[in-house]
Amino acid sequence: TPTQPRAATHPLAIAPVPSPPSSVDGFVKQFLLNLNFDRGVALSESSVTDQYFALAYTVRDYLMARWLEDQKRQRDTQAKGVCYLSAEYLLGRQLDNNLLASRLTDVASEAMAQCGIDIEALRAEEVEPGLGNGGLGRLAACFIDSLATMSVPNIGYGIRYEYGIFRQTFVDGQQVEQPDAWLTYGNPWEFPHPEAAQTIWFGGYTETYDDGGVTRSRWIPGWSVVAVPYNYMVPGYHNGRVNTLRLWSAGATSSFDLREFNSGDYQEAVRAQVFAENISKVLYPEDSTPQGKELRLQQQYFFCAASIRDFLDNVLPEGFDLERLPERVIFQLNDTHPVIAVPEFMRILVDERGMEWDAAWALTQQCFAYTCHTLLPEALEVWSVDLLGRLLPRHLEIIYRINEEFLLEVREKFGDDEMRIRNMSIISEFPQRSVRMAYLATVAGAKVNGVAELHSQLLRDKVLPDFSEFYPDKFTNVTNGVTPRRFIRLANPALADLITEALGAGWTVDLERLRGLEAHAEDPEFRARFAEVKAANKRRLSEVLWHRDRFEVSDGHLLDVMVKRLHEYKRQMLKLLHIVTLYERVASGRVAASDLTPRTFIFGAKAAPGYDMAKRIIHLINSVGSVVNADPVLEGRLKVLFPPNYNVTLAERVIPAADLSEQISLAGKEASGTGNMKFALNGALTIGTDDGANVEIRELVGDDNFFLFGQTEPEVEALWARGYRPAEFYRENDDLRRAMDLIASGAFSGGDRSVFEPIMSNLLYDDRFMVLADYASYIDAQERVDAAYQDQDAWTRSAILNVARCGFFSSDRSMRDYIDRIWHTPPAPA
Ligand code: RUG
Incomplete structure (x- = not known):
C-alpha cells in the first residue's frame, strides 16, 4: 500500500496571527477577514452560522502557530508520547473550550460586541460532536484535554462518525431516535487531509510461501477502503500547547464506476462508495452492551489499522529503529474496541517488516496497555472466529499463534490443568468458537487497569482471576477523573470565580488546591455566597429548560438529578420507585403534601435503540x-x-x-462512573451505593457529607448465594408493594395494565440488579436527605466540603497516574 510522502524538513510555517493575548481590534480584524474571505459574506449580510464559523476560524488562527510548533517539536524531539486508541470521543462543544484554553474568552466577547454580535447566539449555534455514548467517550475527551494541559505529547486516534449518538425525542413518552446529522453545516474545527489517506484492506485469504527456507504466511486481502484523516486541535489550558486528535473517515478506493454510470446503472456506479462510507457512517449507540455486528468489527479494524500505520509511517522519522519503539510510544487501548490493533501491529512487524515473531511479540507487549471499563460479563467483547476469519484471516492466524504460545506458558506455570487452560484461552469454544478480546488485550498489554479502586480489585479477583495470578504485576488501578476546565471553569463560571477569589488562580491545573476551601466552609459569609451561586445556577438551568423544553424548575425545590445512560444496572427504576412512593403516600392521604420536601427530579438518559427494557423504563418515567x-x-x-x-x-x-x-447502581456493577465526580466537584451531595468511584468519593468527602445506602458488593454476592427472591421484598415492605401496585394498576398508563407489566414482572421474578432488595435502604437514605435539606446552611457546608475534598478527581491526576504506573512519558520540555 502506498504511503504518503513525508513532509520534508521545511521551515515551520508561521500562522499569520500572533499568539494570544491579543487586542480586541486585532481580533475584530481577523474575524472580519474570515467572515469575508472564508465565508464569502459581509458582516451586514452574515447569518449567525456565518458568524459562528468566522469566530471559530479566528480562534483556530490564534491556536495555529502553537499547533504547528508542537507538531514540529514532536517531530524533532521524538519524545515518548501516548497514542490513545478510542472508538469514542464525546467532545462536547469546542468554541468555549478553545477560547478558554487560549485566554481569548474576554477578547472574543468584546470583539463580537464591537461587531454588534451577541456571542451567546454564536455559542448556541454550535452543534455538539456526539462521537461517543457516555462515560467512556467523555473520559477519552477529558484525558486528551489533560494531556495537552500537562504538555504530554499525545495523539488521540478515533473515528469521525458522520452521525454521532442519536438525537433522542419523546413521542407519547416513548423514545424515538433521530439521526444526529452534526456535519450538515460543516465543521470549522476539523482539518481534512484526503491527500494523506491510507488504504485499509479486508477479507481475502492467507497463503504460505517459502522465504529463504523459512515458511511464512501472508495475507492476500480481498477488498479495501480508504481512511481519510481529519485533524482536530487539542489545546492545553493556558500553556500554549496544542496536541492532535486524528479521526478517520472512510471512503471508497475508487468512488465511481463511470462505465456503470454511462450504461445507466447509477446505483451500481456508486455502490462501492456507499459500501465504504458505511464504515464510518454511524456510532453504535451502545454502552456497556456490545453488539456483535460485522460493521462494528470493520469500524474497529478500520481505525486501528489506519492509526498504527499512520504512527509508524508518518509520525516516526524515516529509518526509525523499531527495536526502540517502547522508548517512543505507548498505544493505550480504551476498552476492547481497539484490541484488534494488537494482531495488526504484529502483522505489520512480522509480515511487512520481516521481524522475527518473538522480537515482534516482545515489542508488542511493551507498546500496548489496556484499560477495562466494565464488570458486566456481557460487555466484554467477543468476535466469532467465523466472522473474524472472514474479515481478517491473517489476524485470526496471528491470534491463534499468540494464544498457542500463551497457553504453553500457562502450562509451564500451572501444569496441565485443563480447566484452567480452557478458562484462560483467548479462544472460547462456547456457545460458538470466538475470540475473547479482553483476554487478548490482557495477554498483549504491558499493563491492565481498571478505572476505580473497587473496579480494579474486582477485575483482578472476579473477572480475570487466572490472569492476575499468572501476571501478578500486570494489573493496576487508575481511578478515572474529569477535566476541571470543562466541568468547573466552563460549566460553572460563578463557582470558578468564587473559588479563585478564595484560593487565588492556579487551582484549575492543580485541583488538590481545592482543599483550601475547607476553611472557607466554616465562614458564614462564604457559605452564603456559595449558596447564591447554586441558586443562580438553578435559575440558569430553569431558563435553559424553559427555552429548550418549556419545563419550569420551581424556586426553593431540592434539585434531585439522575443523568446517565439508561441501563438496568444503573437502576433508574429505584429512583422511580422512590418518586412513586412519595406520590402514593400523598395520593392515598397517608401523608399531607405539605409534609413533603419540595423536590424537582431531573432525569436525563438515552436507551440503546435495541434495549427494550430500557426503553420501557423511559416510557414509565415520562408517564409517571x-x-x-x-x-x-x-x-x-x-x-x-x-x-x-x-x-x-x-x-x-x-x-x-x-x-x-x-x-x-447495584454494588459491583458500575466500573467507576464519572458523573458522580462532576456533581461532587460542583457542590452536589451524593446519594449512592458503595460502587465504582463512589467508594473513593465517600472516603474523601466523609460519611457526614454523603448519603450511603444499599448492600455492599460482598453482601450482594451473599444474597445471590442464599437465593434472591425479590417477591419476598415486595410482600414484606408496605411502601414498596403500594408503589408497585400503583404502577401495575395502570395509574400511569391510562388504566392499561399491560403497558408496564413487563417491568413489574421483571422486578418481581428476576430483578438481576436487586432493585427491590435495596429499596428500603434507599428510601431510608432519602429520608435522611430530606432531613438534612431542612438545614440549608449545614447542607451548604457539606456541599462546600464536597468541592474542597474532590480535587483528586481531576483527570490531570488520572493522567499522572497513567504516566507513573503505565506510560512513563515525561512532559515535553518547553
Ligand atoms: O460504565 C462505565 C463507567 O462506569 C465508567 O465510568 C466509564 C469510563 O470509565 O466507562 C463506562 N463504560 C463501560 N462505557 N462503556 C463501557 C463498556 O465496557
Whole structure:
C-alpha cells in the first residue's frame, strides 16, 4: 500500500496571527477577514452560522502557530508520547473550550460586541460532536484535554462518525431516535487531509510461501477502503500547547464506476462508495452492551489499522529503529474496541517488516496497555472466529499463534490443568468458537487497569482471576477523573470565580488546591455566597429548560438529578420507585403534601435503540412524570422533568445546578462512573451505593457529607448465594408493594395494565440488579436527605466540603497516574 510522502524538513510555517493575548481590534480584524474571505459574506449580510464559523476560524488562527510548533517539536524531539486508541470521543462543544484554553474568552466577547454580535447566539449555534455514548467517550475527551494541559505529547486516534449518538425525542413518552446529522453545516474545527489517506484492506485469504527456507504466511486481502484523516486541535489550558486528535473517515478506493454510470446503472456506479462510507457512517449507540455486528468489527479494524500505520509511517522519522519503539510510544487501548490493533501491529512487524515473531511479540507487549471499563460479563467483547476469519484471516492466524504460545506458558506455570487452560484461552469454544478480546488485550498489554479502586480489585479477583495470578504485576488501578476546565471553569463560571477569589488562580491545573476551601466552609459569609451561586445556577438551568423544553424548575425545590445512560444496572427504576412512593403516600392521604420536601427530579438518559427494557423504563418515567406533574394533590411539591436528548451541552447546565446526585447502581456493577465526580466537584451531595468511584468519593468527602445506602458488593454476592427472591421484598415492605401496585394498576398508563407489566414482572421474578432488595435502604437514605435539606446552611457546608475534598478527581491526576504506573512519558520540555 502506498504511503504518503513525508513532509520534508521545511521551515515551520508561521500562522499569520500572533499568539494570544491579543487586542480586541486585532481580533475584530481577523474575524472580519474570515467572515469575508472564508465565508464569502459581509458582516451586514452574515447569518449567525456565518458568524459562528468566522469566530471559530479566528480562534483556530490564534491556536495555529502553537499547533504547528508542537507538531514540529514532536517531530524533532521524538519524545515518548501516548497514542490513545478510542472508538469514542464525546467532545462536547469546542468554541468555549478553545477560547478558554487560549485566554481569548474576554477578547472574543468584546470583539463580537464591537461587531454588534451577541456571542451567546454564536455559542448556541454550535452543534455538539456526539462521537461517543457516555462515560467512556467523555473520559477519552477529558484525558486528551489533560494531556495537552500537562504538555504530554499525545495523539488521540478515533473515528469521525458522520452521525454521532442519536438525537433522542419523546413521542407519547416513548423514545424515538433521530439521526444526529452534526456535519450538515460543516465543521470549522476539523482539518481534512484526503491527500494523506491510507488504504485499509479486508477479507481475502492467507497463503504460505517459502522465504529463504523459512515458511511464512501472508495475507492476500480481498477488498479495501480508504481512511481519510481529519485533524482536530487539542489545546492545553493556558500553556500554549496544542496536541492532535486524528479521526478517520472512510471512503471508497475508487468512488465511481463511470462505465456503470454511462450504461445507466447509477446505483451500481456508486455502490462501492456507499459500501465504504458505511464504515464510518454511524456510532453504535451502545454502552456497556456490545453488539456483535460485522460493521462494528470493520469500524474497529478500520481505525486501528489506519492509526498504527499512520504512527509508524508518518509520525516516526524515516529509518526509525523499531527495536526502540517502547522508548517512543505507548498505544493505550480504551476498552476492547481497539484490541484488534494488537494482531495488526504484529502483522505489520512480522509480515511487512520481516521481524522475527518473538522480537515482534516482545515489542508488542511493551507498546500496548489496556484499560477495562466494565464488570458486566456481557460487555466484554467477543468476535466469532467465523466472522473474524472472514474479515481478517491473517489476524485470526496471528491470534491463534499468540494464544498457542500463551497457553504453553500457562502450562509451564500451572501444569496441565485443563480447566484452567480452557478458562484462560483467548479462544472460547462456547456457545460458538470466538475470540475473547479482553483476554487478548490482557495477554498483549504491558499493563491492565481498571478505572476505580473497587473496579480494579474486582477485575483482578472476579473477572480475570487466572490472569492476575499468572501476571501478578500486570494489573493496576487508575481511578478515572474529569477535566476541571470543562466541568468547573466552563460549566460553572460563578463557582470558578468564587473559588479563585478564595484560593487565588492556579487551582484549575492543580485541583488538590481545592482543599483550601475547607476553611472557607466554616465562614458564614462564604457559605452564603456559595449558596447564591447554586441558586443562580438553578435559575440558569430553569431558563435553559424553559427555552429548550418549556419545563419550569420551581424556586426553593431540592434539585434531585439522575443523568446517565439508561441501563438496568444503573437502576433508574429505584429512583422511580422512590418518586412513586412519595406520590402514593400523598395520593392515598397517608401523608399531607405539605409534609413533603419540595423536590424537582431531573432525569436525563438515552436507551440503546435495541434495549427494550430500557426503553420501557423511559416510557414509565415520562408517564409517571405526566401524572405527578399534573396532580393537584401534590400542591406542586414534586416535579418530574425528563428533558430529552441529554448530552454534554445539557450536562454543563444541569450539573452545576444540582443539589443531590443520584449514583445508585447495584454494588459491583458500575466500573467507576464519572458523573458522580462532576456533581461532587460542583457542590452536589451524593446519594449512592458503595460502587465504582463512589467508594473513593465517600472516603474523601466523609460519611457526614454523603448519603450511603444499599448492600455492599460482598453482601450482594451473599444474597445471590442464599437465593434472591425479590417477591419476598415486595410482600414484606408496605411502601414498596403500594408503589408497585400503583404502577401495575395502570395509574400511569391510562388504566392499561399491560403497558408496564413487563417491568413489574421483571422486578418481581428476576430483578438481576436487586432493585427491590435495596429499596428500603434507599428510601431510608432519602429520608435522611430530606432531613438534612431542612438545614440549608449545614447542607451548604457539606456541599462546600464536597468541592474542597474532590480535587483528586481531576483527570490531570488520572493522567499522572497513567504516566507513573503505565506510560512513563515525561512532559515535553518547553
Ligand atoms: O460504565 C462505565 C463507567 O462506569 C465508567 O465510568 C466509564 C469510563 O470509565 O466507562 C463506562 N463504560 C463501560 N462505557 N462503556 C463501557 C463498556 O465496557
